[in-house]
Amino acid sequence: MDAFLASLVSIGFHGLAYGMILYVISVGLSVTMGLMGFVNLAHGVFAMAGGYLMYSLMTRLGLPWLPALALACLLVAAGSMALERLLYARLYAAGELPQVLFTIGLIFVAVAVARIAYGPLPLAAPLPDFLSGQVELGSRSFPTYRVGVIVAAGIIIAALWFGLERTRWGAMVRAAVDNRAMAQSVGIDTGRLFTTTFALGSGLAALGGALGADLIAMTPTYPFEQLVYFLIVVAIGGLGTLRGPFLGALLIGIGDTACKYWVPQFGAFFIYAATMALLLWRPQGLLGRAQ
Protein backbone atom coordinates (compact mmCIF):
# COMPACT_ATOMS: atom_id res chain seq x y z
CA MET A 1 0.00 0.00 0.00
CA ASP A 2 2.83 2.34 0.92
CA ALA A 3 4.56 1.52 -2.32
CA PHE A 4 1.37 2.30 -4.22
CA LEU A 5 0.98 5.65 -2.47
CA ALA A 6 4.61 6.44 -3.17
CA SER A 7 4.08 5.65 -6.84
CA LEU A 8 1.00 7.90 -6.88
CA VAL A 9 2.98 10.81 -5.43
CA SER A 10 5.78 10.20 -7.87
CA ILE A 11 3.42 10.05 -10.88
CA GLY A 12 1.62 13.16 -9.72
CA PHE A 13 4.86 15.07 -9.32
CA HIS A 14 6.51 14.03 -12.59
CA GLY A 15 3.23 14.29 -14.45
CA LEU A 16 2.73 17.82 -13.13
CA ALA A 17 6.20 18.90 -14.28
CA TYR A 18 5.62 17.34 -17.73
CA GLY A 19 2.12 18.81 -18.01
CA MET A 20 3.32 22.31 -17.09
CA ILE A 21 5.98 22.20 -19.80
CA LEU A 22 3.45 20.86 -22.31
CA TYR A 23 1.16 23.75 -21.45
CA VAL A 24 3.81 26.45 -21.81
CA ILE A 25 4.73 25.04 -25.22
CA SER A 26 1.20 24.45 -26.54
CA VAL A 27 -0.70 27.48 -25.25
CA GLY A 28 0.53 29.63 -28.14
CA LEU A 29 -0.89 27.07 -30.56
CA SER A 30 -4.31 27.32 -28.93
CA VAL A 31 -4.36 31.11 -29.18
CA THR A 32 -3.14 31.28 -32.80
CA MET A 33 -5.62 28.56 -33.80
CA GLY A 34 -8.44 30.39 -32.04
CA LEU A 35 -7.43 33.80 -33.35
CA MET A 36 -6.81 33.11 -37.03
CA GLY A 37 -7.91 29.51 -37.46
CA PHE A 38 -4.45 28.79 -38.80
CA VAL A 39 -3.38 25.15 -38.64
CA ASN A 40 0.20 25.61 -37.48
CA LEU A 41 1.72 22.14 -37.35
CA ALA A 42 5.19 23.70 -37.15
CA HIS A 43 4.65 25.00 -33.62
CA GLY A 44 7.11 22.45 -32.23
CA VAL A 45 9.81 23.96 -34.45
CA PHE A 46 9.86 27.04 -32.22
CA ALA A 47 10.17 24.92 -29.09
CA MET A 48 13.07 23.03 -30.66
CA ALA A 49 14.70 26.27 -31.79
CA GLY A 50 14.52 27.55 -28.21
CA GLY A 51 16.21 24.44 -26.83
CA TYR A 52 19.01 24.38 -29.41
CA LEU A 53 19.62 28.14 -29.28
CA MET A 54 19.97 28.02 -25.53
CA TYR A 55 22.46 25.15 -25.85
CA SER A 56 24.50 27.16 -28.37
CA LEU A 57 24.38 30.34 -26.30
CA MET A 58 25.64 28.53 -23.23
CA THR A 59 28.26 26.23 -24.74
CA ARG A 60 29.59 28.40 -27.60
CA LEU A 61 29.19 31.91 -26.21
CA GLY A 62 29.53 30.95 -22.55
CA LEU A 63 26.45 32.85 -21.37
CA PRO A 64 25.11 31.96 -17.92
CA TRP A 65 21.90 29.92 -17.68
CA LEU A 66 19.26 32.59 -17.07
CA PRO A 67 20.43 35.17 -19.68
CA ALA A 68 20.81 32.36 -22.22
CA LEU A 69 17.23 31.26 -21.57
CA ALA A 70 15.87 34.80 -21.92
CA LEU A 71 17.91 35.54 -25.04
CA ALA A 72 16.94 32.26 -26.73
CA CYS A 73 13.29 33.02 -26.05
CA LEU A 74 13.57 36.57 -27.44
CA LEU A 75 15.47 35.45 -30.55
CA VAL A 76 12.85 32.83 -31.37
CA ALA A 77 10.04 35.32 -30.82
CA ALA A 78 11.73 37.80 -33.18
CA GLY A 79 12.42 35.08 -35.76
CA SER A 80 8.83 33.85 -35.65
CA MET A 81 7.60 37.41 -36.14
CA ALA A 82 9.63 37.70 -39.34
CA LEU A 83 8.38 34.30 -40.50
CA GLU A 84 4.80 35.28 -39.77
CA ARG A 85 5.03 38.53 -41.75
CA LEU A 86 6.89 36.96 -44.67
CA LEU A 87 5.14 33.61 -45.09
CA TYR A 88 2.33 32.74 -42.68
CA ALA A 89 0.41 35.95 -43.41
CA ARG A 90 0.05 35.00 -47.07
CA LEU A 91 -1.86 31.86 -46.16
CA TYR A 92 -4.53 33.11 -43.76
CA ALA A 93 -7.14 33.21 -46.48
CA ALA A 94 -5.99 29.93 -48.04
CA GLY A 95 -7.69 26.67 -47.14
CA GLU A 96 -6.64 24.09 -44.64
CA LEU A 97 -4.58 22.00 -47.07
CA PRO A 98 -2.10 24.75 -48.07
CA GLN A 99 -1.63 25.64 -44.40
CA VAL A 100 -0.98 22.04 -43.45
CA LEU A 101 1.43 21.55 -46.36
CA PHE A 102 3.30 24.76 -45.68
CA THR A 103 3.81 23.97 -42.01
CA ILE A 104 4.88 20.40 -42.81
CA GLY A 105 7.41 21.94 -45.21
CA LEU A 106 8.67 24.12 -42.37
CA ILE A 107 9.05 21.04 -40.18
CA PHE A 108 11.07 19.24 -42.87
CA VAL A 109 13.36 22.25 -43.22
CA ALA A 110 13.78 22.65 -39.45
CA VAL A 111 14.49 18.95 -38.90
CA ALA A 112 17.13 18.96 -41.65
CA VAL A 113 18.78 22.16 -40.42
CA ALA A 114 18.85 20.88 -36.83
CA ARG A 115 20.40 17.58 -37.93
CA ILE A 116 23.07 19.34 -39.98
CA ALA A 117 23.88 21.84 -37.23
CA TYR A 118 23.61 19.69 -34.11
CA GLY A 119 23.80 16.03 -35.14
CA PRO A 120 21.25 13.33 -34.38
CA LEU A 121 21.95 12.81 -30.65
CA PRO A 122 19.90 14.47 -27.89
CA LEU A 123 21.44 17.65 -26.47
CA ALA A 124 20.57 19.72 -23.44
CA ALA A 125 22.06 22.89 -22.02
CA PRO A 126 23.94 22.20 -18.76
CA LEU A 127 21.89 22.93 -15.66
CA PRO A 128 23.02 25.62 -13.20
CA ASP A 129 23.96 24.64 -9.63
CA PHE A 130 20.72 25.91 -8.14
CA LEU A 131 18.72 23.49 -10.29
CA SER A 132 20.74 20.32 -9.70
CA GLY A 133 20.43 18.00 -6.73
CA GLN A 134 17.39 17.15 -4.67
CA VAL A 135 14.86 19.05 -2.58
CA GLU A 136 13.54 17.53 0.68
CA LEU A 137 9.80 17.90 1.08
CA GLY A 138 8.46 16.10 4.16
CA SER A 139 9.80 12.57 4.12
CA ARG A 140 10.49 12.48 0.37
CA SER A 141 13.04 14.12 -1.87
CA PHE A 142 12.35 15.49 -5.34
CA PRO A 143 14.77 16.49 -8.11
CA THR A 144 15.32 20.24 -7.88
CA TYR A 145 15.17 20.63 -11.65
CA ARG A 146 11.58 19.43 -11.84
CA VAL A 147 10.52 21.49 -8.84
CA GLY A 148 12.10 24.48 -10.58
CA VAL A 149 10.26 23.65 -13.80
CA ILE A 150 6.92 23.53 -11.97
CA VAL A 151 7.58 26.82 -10.16
CA ALA A 152 8.85 28.63 -13.28
CA ALA A 153 5.98 27.37 -15.42
CA GLY A 154 3.54 28.39 -12.68
CA ILE A 155 4.92 31.94 -12.70
CA ILE A 156 4.76 32.12 -16.51
CA ILE A 157 1.19 30.84 -16.54
CA ALA A 158 0.11 33.32 -13.87
CA ALA A 159 1.67 36.19 -15.83
CA LEU A 160 0.02 35.02 -19.04
CA TRP A 161 -3.41 34.76 -17.44
CA PHE A 162 -3.03 38.16 -15.85
CA GLY A 163 -1.97 39.61 -19.21
CA LEU A 164 -4.94 38.19 -21.07
CA GLU A 165 -7.60 38.76 -18.42
CA ARG A 166 -6.55 42.12 -16.97
CA THR A 167 -4.81 44.20 -19.65
CA ARG A 168 -6.07 46.17 -22.62
CA TRP A 169 -4.04 44.00 -24.99
CA GLY A 170 -5.60 40.87 -23.48
CA ALA A 171 -9.07 42.29 -23.94
CA MET A 172 -8.29 42.97 -27.60
CA VAL A 173 -7.07 39.40 -28.11
CA ARG A 174 -10.17 37.96 -26.47
CA ALA A 175 -12.40 40.20 -28.56
CA ALA A 176 -10.67 39.08 -31.75
CA VAL A 177 -10.99 35.40 -30.80
CA ASP A 178 -14.69 35.84 -30.10
CA ASN A 179 -15.52 37.65 -33.31
CA ARG A 180 -12.77 38.81 -35.59
CA ALA A 181 -14.95 40.81 -37.99
CA MET A 182 -16.60 42.68 -35.12
CA ALA A 183 -13.26 43.40 -33.44
CA GLN A 184 -11.93 44.73 -36.72
CA SER A 185 -14.91 46.97 -37.24
CA VAL A 186 -14.52 48.62 -33.82
CA GLY A 187 -10.98 49.57 -34.80
CA ILE A 188 -8.74 46.77 -33.56
CA ASP A 189 -5.86 46.11 -35.95
CA THR A 190 -6.24 42.32 -35.93
CA GLY A 191 -3.33 41.78 -38.32
CA ARG A 192 -0.87 43.44 -35.96
CA LEU A 193 -2.52 41.84 -32.97
CA PHE A 194 -2.00 38.48 -34.55
CA THR A 195 1.66 39.14 -35.27
CA THR A 196 2.35 40.05 -31.64
CA THR A 197 0.30 37.12 -30.35
CA PHE A 198 2.09 34.76 -32.71
CA ALA A 199 5.47 36.03 -31.52
CA LEU A 200 4.40 35.65 -27.89
CA GLY A 201 3.15 32.11 -28.50
CA SER A 202 6.38 31.14 -30.27
CA GLY A 203 8.48 32.77 -27.55
CA LEU A 204 6.60 30.78 -24.91
CA ALA A 205 7.12 27.60 -26.95
CA ALA A 206 10.86 28.37 -27.07
CA LEU A 207 10.85 28.97 -23.32
CA GLY A 208 9.06 25.67 -22.74
CA GLY A 209 11.38 23.81 -25.10
CA ALA A 210 14.52 25.23 -23.50
CA LEU A 211 13.25 24.84 -19.94
CA GLY A 212 12.02 21.32 -20.56
CA ALA A 213 15.00 20.03 -22.53
CA ASP A 214 15.70 17.47 -19.78
CA LEU A 215 12.08 16.29 -19.75
CA ILE A 216 11.39 16.17 -23.50
CA ALA A 217 14.66 15.19 -25.17
CA MET A 218 15.95 17.71 -27.71
CA THR A 219 16.63 15.79 -30.93
CA PRO A 220 16.28 16.96 -34.55
CA THR A 221 13.01 15.02 -34.97
CA TYR A 222 11.48 16.84 -31.98
CA PRO A 223 8.86 18.75 -34.05
CA PHE A 224 7.65 15.49 -35.62
CA GLU A 225 7.66 13.37 -32.49
CA GLN A 226 6.05 15.87 -30.13
CA LEU A 227 3.53 17.31 -32.60
CA VAL A 228 0.82 14.84 -31.75
CA TYR A 229 1.13 15.70 -28.04
CA PHE A 230 0.86 19.44 -28.65
CA LEU A 231 -2.16 18.89 -30.88
CA ILE A 232 -3.81 16.57 -28.36
CA VAL A 233 -3.37 19.14 -25.59
CA VAL A 234 -5.02 21.85 -27.67
CA ALA A 235 -7.72 19.66 -29.20
CA ILE A 236 -8.95 18.08 -25.97
CA GLY A 237 -8.71 21.37 -24.10
CA GLY A 238 -10.58 23.47 -26.61
CA LEU A 239 -9.36 26.07 -29.09
CA GLY A 240 -8.94 29.73 -28.33
CA THR A 241 -8.99 29.37 -24.56
CA LEU A 242 -6.26 29.49 -21.92
CA ARG A 243 -7.88 27.20 -19.36
CA GLY A 244 -8.77 24.43 -21.81
CA PRO A 245 -5.21 23.57 -22.86
CA PHE A 246 -4.13 23.84 -19.20
CA LEU A 247 -6.59 21.14 -18.27
CA GLY A 248 -5.57 19.17 -21.36
CA ALA A 249 -1.85 19.49 -20.58
CA LEU A 250 -2.28 18.34 -16.98
CA LEU A 251 -4.41 15.36 -18.08
CA ILE A 252 -1.90 14.36 -20.73
CA GLY A 253 1.12 15.01 -18.51
CA ILE A 254 -0.18 12.93 -15.62
CA GLY A 255 -1.88 10.32 -17.82
CA ASP A 256 1.22 9.78 -19.94
CA THR A 257 3.47 9.51 -16.90
CA ALA A 258 1.06 7.03 -15.29
CA CYS A 259 0.95 4.90 -18.46
CA LYS A 260 4.74 4.85 -18.72
CA TYR A 261 5.00 3.89 -15.07
CA TRP A 262 2.35 1.18 -14.83
CA VAL A 263 1.97 -0.23 -18.34
CA PRO A 264 5.17 0.62 -20.24
CA GLN A 265 4.58 -2.29 -22.62
CA PHE A 266 1.62 -0.42 -24.12
CA GLY A 267 3.54 2.81 -24.73
CA ALA A 268 1.27 5.74 -25.46
CA PHE A 269 -1.61 3.52 -26.62
CA PHE A 270 -4.02 4.52 -23.85
CA ILE A 271 -3.35 8.22 -24.33
CA TYR A 272 -4.38 8.03 -27.98
CA ALA A 273 -7.37 5.80 -27.25
CA ALA A 274 -8.57 8.11 -24.45
CA THR A 275 -8.14 11.12 -26.72
CA MET A 276 -10.27 9.52 -29.41
CA ALA A 277 -12.99 8.62 -26.92
CA LEU A 278 -12.95 12.12 -25.48
CA LEU A 279 -13.22 13.83 -28.85
CA LEU A 280 -16.02 11.50 -29.86
CA TRP A 281 -17.88 12.65 -26.76
CA ARG A 282 -16.99 16.35 -27.08
CA PRO A 283 -15.63 17.18 -30.57
CA GLN A 284 -14.99 20.81 -29.56
CA GLY A 285 -12.81 19.82 -26.60
CA LEU A 286 -13.44 19.89 -22.86
CA LEU A 287 -13.75 23.66 -22.43
CA GLY A 288 -14.24 24.67 -26.07
CA ARG A 289 -17.47 26.26 -27.17
CA ALA A 290 -19.71 24.40 -29.59
CA GLN A 291 -19.38 25.77 -33.10
Added chain:
Amino acid sequence: MAAASAIGYASSARLRPIELLPWALALAVFFFAPTYQPLAAYVLIIILFALSLDLIVGYGGIVTLGHSAYFGLGAYVAGVFAVRVTGDPLIGLAVAAAGAGLFGLVTGAVILRTHGLALLMLTLAITSIVLEVANKWTTVTGGADGLHSVPIQPILGYFRFDMFGRTAFVYCLIVVALCWWLVRTIVYSPFGVSLAGTRENDVRMAAVGAPVYRRRLLAYTISCTLAGIAGALLTQTTQFVGLSVLGFELSGELLVMLVLGGVRRIYGAFVGPVVFLVAKDYLAKQFPEYWYLGIGILLIVIVMFARGGILGILDGVLDRLRRGRR
Protein backbone atom coordinates in the same frame (compact mmCIF):
# COMPACT_ATOMS: atom_id res chain seq x y z
CA MET B 1 -13.21 23.80 -69.15
CA ALA B 2 -9.95 24.16 -67.28
CA ALA B 3 -11.86 25.72 -64.40
CA ALA B 4 -14.43 22.94 -64.39
CA SER B 5 -11.81 20.21 -64.19
CA ALA B 6 -9.96 22.16 -61.53
CA ILE B 7 -12.85 21.85 -59.10
CA GLY B 8 -13.40 18.22 -59.93
CA TYR B 9 -16.42 18.23 -62.23
CA ALA B 10 -15.44 16.27 -65.27
CA SER B 11 -16.77 17.46 -68.56
CA SER B 12 -16.50 14.05 -70.15
CA ALA B 13 -15.73 10.64 -68.78
CA ARG B 14 -14.42 9.40 -72.09
CA LEU B 15 -10.85 8.13 -71.96
CA ARG B 16 -8.41 10.52 -73.60
CA PRO B 17 -5.32 9.05 -75.32
CA ILE B 18 -2.97 10.92 -72.99
CA GLU B 19 -4.43 8.97 -70.06
CA LEU B 20 -2.82 5.81 -71.43
CA LEU B 21 0.65 7.36 -71.29
CA PRO B 22 1.50 6.04 -67.78
CA TRP B 23 0.66 2.49 -68.84
CA ALA B 24 2.64 2.80 -72.05
CA LEU B 25 5.62 3.96 -69.99
CA ALA B 26 5.14 1.02 -67.62
CA LEU B 27 5.17 -1.42 -70.55
CA ALA B 28 8.29 0.31 -71.89
CA VAL B 29 10.02 -0.39 -68.57
CA PHE B 30 8.96 -4.02 -68.83
CA PHE B 31 10.34 -4.51 -72.34
CA PHE B 32 13.27 -2.11 -72.58
CA ALA B 33 14.56 -1.49 -69.04
CA PRO B 34 14.01 -4.73 -67.08
CA THR B 35 16.69 -3.85 -64.50
CA TYR B 36 14.44 -1.01 -63.30
CA GLN B 37 11.51 -3.34 -62.64
CA PRO B 38 11.93 -3.48 -58.83
CA LEU B 39 12.07 0.32 -58.59
CA ALA B 40 9.17 0.65 -61.03
CA ALA B 41 7.09 -1.82 -59.00
CA TYR B 42 7.74 0.24 -55.88
CA VAL B 43 6.79 3.43 -57.73
CA LEU B 44 3.55 1.79 -58.90
CA ILE B 45 2.68 0.85 -55.32
CA ILE B 46 3.26 4.39 -54.09
CA ILE B 47 1.20 5.70 -57.04
CA LEU B 48 -1.71 3.59 -55.85
CA PHE B 49 -1.17 4.89 -52.30
CA ALA B 50 -1.12 8.50 -53.57
CA LEU B 51 -4.19 7.83 -55.70
CA SER B 52 -6.08 6.64 -52.62
CA LEU B 53 -5.03 9.83 -50.82
CA ASP B 54 -6.13 12.01 -53.73
CA LEU B 55 -9.62 10.54 -53.46
CA ILE B 56 -10.13 11.87 -49.93
CA VAL B 57 -7.80 14.88 -49.78
CA GLY B 58 -8.32 16.15 -53.31
CA TYR B 59 -11.87 15.13 -54.08
CA GLY B 60 -13.32 14.74 -50.58
CA GLY B 61 -11.48 17.66 -48.98
CA ILE B 62 -10.64 15.55 -45.91
CA VAL B 63 -7.10 16.60 -44.94
CA THR B 64 -5.46 13.66 -43.21
CA LEU B 65 -2.01 13.07 -41.78
CA GLY B 66 -2.70 9.46 -40.93
CA HIS B 67 -3.14 7.67 -44.22
CA SER B 68 -0.04 5.57 -43.59
CA ALA B 69 -2.07 3.75 -40.90
CA TYR B 70 -4.12 1.96 -43.57
CA PHE B 71 -1.15 1.37 -45.87
CA GLY B 72 0.78 -0.08 -42.94
CA LEU B 73 -2.17 -2.12 -41.72
CA GLY B 74 -2.58 -3.65 -45.18
CA ALA B 75 1.14 -4.40 -45.30
CA TYR B 76 1.14 -6.05 -41.88
CA VAL B 77 -2.07 -8.00 -42.46
CA ALA B 78 -0.63 -9.35 -45.72
CA GLY B 79 2.61 -10.27 -43.95
CA VAL B 80 1.08 -11.91 -40.90
CA PHE B 81 -1.54 -13.69 -43.01
CA ALA B 82 1.15 -15.13 -45.27
CA VAL B 83 3.22 -16.29 -42.29
CA ARG B 84 0.35 -17.79 -40.27
CA VAL B 85 -2.36 -18.88 -42.73
CA THR B 86 -1.43 -19.17 -46.39
CA GLY B 87 1.05 -17.57 -48.74
CA ASP B 88 -1.39 -17.32 -51.63
CA PRO B 89 -0.94 -13.72 -52.81
CA LEU B 90 -4.47 -13.10 -54.13
CA ILE B 91 -6.17 -14.32 -50.96
CA GLY B 92 -3.66 -12.31 -48.92
CA LEU B 93 -4.39 -9.23 -51.00
CA ALA B 94 -8.14 -9.62 -50.48
CA VAL B 95 -7.74 -10.14 -46.73
CA ALA B 96 -5.46 -7.12 -46.41
CA ALA B 97 -7.88 -4.97 -48.43
CA ALA B 98 -10.80 -6.10 -46.27
CA GLY B 99 -8.85 -5.46 -43.08
CA ALA B 100 -7.76 -1.97 -44.09
CA GLY B 101 -11.25 -1.16 -45.38
CA LEU B 102 -12.89 -2.31 -42.17
CA PHE B 103 -10.42 -0.34 -40.08
CA GLY B 104 -11.07 2.66 -42.33
CA LEU B 105 -14.81 2.30 -41.83
CA VAL B 106 -14.53 2.12 -38.02
CA THR B 107 -11.95 4.90 -37.62
CA GLY B 108 -13.60 7.00 -40.31
CA ALA B 109 -16.91 6.80 -38.45
CA VAL B 110 -15.12 8.42 -35.49
CA ILE B 111 -12.90 11.01 -37.13
CA LEU B 112 -15.39 12.27 -39.74
CA ARG B 113 -17.61 13.54 -36.94
CA THR B 114 -14.95 16.17 -36.24
CA HIS B 115 -13.29 18.68 -38.54
CA GLY B 116 -10.37 21.06 -38.68
CA LEU B 117 -7.68 20.62 -36.07
CA ALA B 118 -9.46 17.86 -34.16
CA LEU B 119 -9.73 15.80 -37.36
CA LEU B 120 -6.06 16.30 -38.18
CA MET B 121 -5.08 15.32 -34.69
CA LEU B 122 -7.24 12.20 -34.72
CA THR B 123 -5.74 11.01 -38.00
CA LEU B 124 -2.31 11.55 -36.47
CA ALA B 125 -3.39 9.66 -33.35
CA ILE B 126 -4.64 6.73 -35.43
CA THR B 127 -1.38 6.28 -37.29
CA SER B 128 0.48 6.63 -33.98
CA ILE B 129 -1.70 3.91 -32.42
CA VAL B 130 -1.08 1.50 -35.30
CA LEU B 131 2.65 2.23 -35.13
CA GLU B 132 2.62 1.64 -31.37
CA VAL B 133 0.82 -1.68 -31.76
CA ALA B 134 3.12 -2.84 -34.57
CA ASN B 135 6.14 -1.87 -32.49
CA LYS B 136 5.07 -3.49 -29.21
CA TRP B 137 3.16 -6.60 -30.33
CA THR B 138 6.41 -8.34 -31.19
CA THR B 139 5.08 -11.92 -31.14
CA VAL B 140 2.94 -11.19 -34.19
CA THR B 141 4.56 -8.27 -36.00
CA GLY B 142 8.23 -8.89 -35.20
CA GLY B 143 8.47 -5.47 -33.54
CA ALA B 144 11.32 -3.27 -34.69
CA ASP B 145 12.84 -6.13 -36.75
CA GLY B 146 9.69 -6.60 -38.81
CA LEU B 147 8.84 -9.81 -40.66
CA HIS B 148 11.57 -11.15 -42.94
CA SER B 149 11.28 -13.61 -45.84
CA VAL B 150 7.50 -13.63 -45.80
CA PRO B 151 6.52 -16.80 -47.72
CA ILE B 152 4.59 -15.85 -50.86
CA GLN B 153 3.40 -18.63 -53.17
CA PRO B 154 3.19 -18.30 -56.97
CA ILE B 155 0.22 -16.29 -58.25
CA LEU B 156 -2.65 -18.65 -59.17
CA GLY B 157 -0.18 -21.44 -58.38
CA TYR B 158 1.68 -20.74 -61.59
CA PHE B 159 3.52 -17.35 -61.73
CA ARG B 160 6.44 -17.63 -59.35
CA PHE B 161 7.93 -14.41 -57.89
CA ASP B 162 11.38 -14.33 -59.52
CA MET B 163 14.53 -12.64 -58.24
CA PHE B 164 14.50 -10.06 -61.06
CA GLY B 165 11.13 -8.71 -59.97
CA ARG B 166 9.46 -9.54 -63.29
CA THR B 167 6.37 -11.23 -61.84
CA ALA B 168 6.21 -8.68 -59.03
CA PHE B 169 6.19 -5.84 -61.52
CA VAL B 170 3.46 -7.30 -63.73
CA TYR B 171 1.39 -8.21 -60.64
CA CYS B 172 1.64 -4.63 -59.34
CA LEU B 173 0.91 -3.21 -62.77
CA ILE B 174 -2.32 -5.18 -63.15
CA VAL B 175 -3.57 -4.46 -59.62
CA VAL B 176 -2.72 -0.76 -59.81
CA ALA B 177 -4.35 -0.42 -63.24
CA LEU B 178 -7.55 -2.01 -61.91
CA CYS B 179 -7.56 0.34 -58.92
CA TRP B 180 -6.87 3.32 -61.20
CA TRP B 181 -9.91 2.38 -63.27
CA LEU B 182 -12.00 2.13 -60.11
CA VAL B 183 -10.89 5.56 -58.85
CA ARG B 184 -11.46 7.09 -62.27
CA THR B 185 -14.94 5.62 -62.43
CA ILE B 186 -15.76 6.90 -58.93
CA VAL B 187 -14.50 10.40 -59.69
CA TYR B 188 -16.60 10.69 -62.85
CA SER B 189 -19.69 9.12 -61.29
CA PRO B 190 -22.58 11.01 -59.67
CA PHE B 191 -21.15 9.87 -56.34
CA GLY B 192 -17.86 11.55 -57.20
CA VAL B 193 -19.58 14.81 -58.10
CA SER B 194 -21.57 14.69 -54.88
CA LEU B 195 -18.33 14.07 -52.96
CA ALA B 196 -16.82 17.15 -54.57
CA GLY B 197 -19.96 19.00 -53.48
CA THR B 198 -19.42 18.05 -49.84
CA ARG B 199 -15.92 19.47 -50.14
CA GLU B 200 -17.03 22.72 -51.74
CA ASN B 201 -19.90 23.40 -49.34
CA ASP B 202 -21.07 20.74 -46.94
CA VAL B 203 -23.87 22.87 -45.47
CA ARG B 204 -25.44 23.45 -48.87
CA MET B 205 -25.03 19.79 -49.80
CA ALA B 206 -26.86 18.81 -46.63
CA ALA B 207 -29.53 21.39 -47.46
CA VAL B 208 -30.20 19.85 -50.87
CA GLY B 209 -30.62 16.49 -49.20
CA ALA B 210 -27.26 14.77 -49.72
CA PRO B 211 -26.16 12.54 -46.83
CA VAL B 212 -22.82 14.32 -46.33
CA TYR B 213 -21.49 12.15 -43.52
CA ARG B 214 -22.34 8.88 -45.28
CA ARG B 215 -20.81 10.06 -48.57
CA ARG B 216 -17.61 11.02 -46.85
CA LEU B 217 -17.46 7.81 -44.86
CA LEU B 218 -17.92 5.73 -48.00
CA ALA B 219 -15.18 7.65 -49.80
CA TYR B 220 -12.92 7.31 -46.78
CA THR B 221 -13.52 3.56 -46.58
CA ILE B 222 -12.79 3.07 -50.28
CA SER B 223 -9.64 5.14 -49.97
CA CYS B 224 -8.45 3.12 -46.97
CA THR B 225 -9.13 -0.13 -48.81
CA LEU B 226 -6.98 1.04 -51.73
CA ALA B 227 -4.23 2.13 -49.35
CA GLY B 228 -4.38 -1.32 -47.75
CA ILE B 229 -4.04 -2.96 -51.16
CA ALA B 230 -0.97 -0.83 -51.84
CA GLY B 231 0.54 -1.86 -48.51
CA ALA B 232 -0.16 -5.54 -49.19
CA LEU B 233 1.48 -5.27 -52.62
CA LEU B 234 4.60 -3.88 -50.96
CA THR B 235 4.80 -6.77 -48.48
CA GLN B 236 4.16 -9.40 -51.13
CA THR B 237 6.63 -8.07 -53.68
CA THR B 238 9.46 -7.40 -51.21
CA GLN B 239 8.60 -10.31 -48.87
CA PHE B 240 9.34 -7.98 -45.99
CA VAL B 241 7.33 -5.70 -43.76
CA GLY B 242 8.77 -3.35 -41.13
CA LEU B 243 7.87 -0.25 -39.14
CA SER B 244 8.82 2.06 -42.03
CA VAL B 245 5.38 1.42 -43.62
CA LEU B 246 3.80 3.36 -40.75
CA GLY B 247 4.01 6.71 -39.07
CA PHE B 248 3.56 10.38 -39.65
CA GLU B 249 6.66 10.84 -41.77
CA LEU B 250 5.38 8.49 -44.47
CA SER B 251 2.01 10.26 -44.47
CA GLY B 252 3.84 13.56 -44.77
CA GLU B 253 6.01 12.34 -47.63
CA LEU B 254 2.97 10.97 -49.42
CA LEU B 255 1.23 14.35 -49.15
CA VAL B 256 4.37 15.95 -50.57
CA MET B 257 4.32 13.57 -53.54
CA LEU B 258 0.65 14.17 -54.23
CA VAL B 259 0.99 17.93 -54.02
CA LEU B 260 4.12 17.85 -56.15
CA GLY B 261 2.20 16.11 -58.92
CA GLY B 262 -0.99 18.08 -58.42
CA VAL B 263 -3.99 17.48 -56.17
CA ARG B 264 -7.43 16.49 -57.51
CA ARG B 265 -6.31 15.43 -60.98
CA ILE B 266 -5.87 11.64 -60.65
CA TYR B 267 -2.66 11.90 -62.69
CA GLY B 268 -1.01 14.14 -60.13
CA ALA B 269 -0.82 10.94 -58.08
CA PHE B 270 1.19 9.43 -60.99
CA VAL B 271 3.54 12.30 -61.74
CA GLY B 272 4.36 13.18 -58.12
CA PRO B 273 5.61 9.76 -56.93
CA VAL B 274 7.57 9.17 -60.16
CA VAL B 275 9.44 12.47 -59.88
CA PHE B 276 9.84 12.23 -56.12
CA LEU B 277 11.00 8.62 -55.94
CA VAL B 278 13.34 8.78 -58.92
CA ALA B 279 14.88 11.96 -57.48
CA LYS B 280 15.11 10.28 -54.09
CA ASP B 281 16.77 7.23 -55.61
CA TYR B 282 19.54 9.43 -57.02
CA LEU B 283 19.84 12.24 -54.47
CA ALA B 284 18.93 10.82 -51.08
CA LYS B 285 21.87 8.42 -51.05
CA GLN B 286 24.38 11.15 -51.87
CA PHE B 287 22.97 13.97 -49.73
CA PRO B 288 20.74 12.38 -47.07
CA GLU B 289 20.63 15.51 -44.91
CA TYR B 290 20.06 17.99 -47.69
CA TRP B 291 17.37 15.79 -49.20
CA TYR B 292 14.87 16.63 -46.45
CA LEU B 293 15.91 20.26 -46.53
CA GLY B 294 15.19 20.24 -50.25
CA ILE B 295 11.77 18.61 -49.83
CA GLY B 296 10.82 21.14 -47.19
CA ILE B 297 11.81 24.10 -49.34
CA LEU B 298 10.13 22.54 -52.36
CA LEU B 299 6.91 22.11 -50.42
CA ILE B 300 6.93 25.73 -49.24
CA VAL B 301 7.63 26.95 -52.78
CA ILE B 302 4.77 24.84 -54.20
CA VAL B 303 2.33 26.14 -51.60
CA MET B 304 3.40 29.74 -52.18
CA PHE B 305 3.69 29.81 -55.95
CA ALA B 306 2.32 26.68 -57.65
CA ARG B 307 -0.64 25.12 -55.83
CA GLY B 308 -1.45 22.98 -58.85
CA GLY B 309 1.85 21.12 -58.72
CA ILE B 310 3.73 19.95 -61.82
CA LEU B 311 0.53 19.22 -63.75
CA GLY B 312 -0.83 22.63 -62.78
CA ILE B 313 2.28 24.29 -64.20
CA LEU B 314 1.98 22.19 -67.37
CA ASP B 315 -1.67 23.19 -67.70
CA GLY B 316 -0.71 26.83 -67.41
CA VAL B 317 2.01 26.51 -70.05
CA LEU B 318 -0.31 24.66 -72.45
CA ASP B 319 -3.03 27.26 -71.92
CA ARG B 320 -0.62 30.05 -72.76
CA LEU B 321 0.60 28.25 -75.89
CA ARG B 322 -2.95 27.74 -77.11
CA ARG B 323 -3.82 31.36 -76.51
CA GLY B 324 -0.63 32.47 -78.25
CA ARG B 325 -1.54 30.50 -81.37
CA ARG B 326 -4.97 32.11 -81.62
